[in-house]
Amino acid sequence: MQKYIDEYTLLAEAKMMYQDCHESYILVEGKTDKIFFTVLMGSQSNIRFRPVSGWERVHKTILLAQKEGFKNILGIIDKDFHVLL
Numbered sequence: 001m002q003k004y005i006d007e008y009t010l011l012a013e014a015k016m017m018y019q020d021c022h023e024s025y026i027l028v029e030g031k032t033d034k035i036f037f038t039v040l041m042g043s044q045s046n047i048r049f050r051p052v053s054g055w056e057r058v059h060k061t062i063l064l065a066q067k068e069g070f071k072n073i074l075g076i077i078d079k080d081f082h083v084l085l
Helices: 007-021 033-040 055-069
Strands: 024-026 047-051 073-076
Touching: 007 024, 007 047, 007 055, 007 073, 024 033, 033 073, 055 073
Parallel strands: 024 047, 024 073
Antiparallel strands: none
């Protein structure tokens, strides 16, 4: 199912969550990243960590959000294999 979720779907989801629930998305590469950052930052009622299965999806979604002017989304890519983009 995850293979059908692209950057357009993720951005639409983030926009809906912001409009309906006033939650901002923080995109992370995977499930373990979500756990790590949730523990690190604690529970935040207005922030949702969203694993997206890879740094490419994080990057593409953030680029699309910038293009569309949506500012209530953040992406975190860890440095396991990539330098800062």
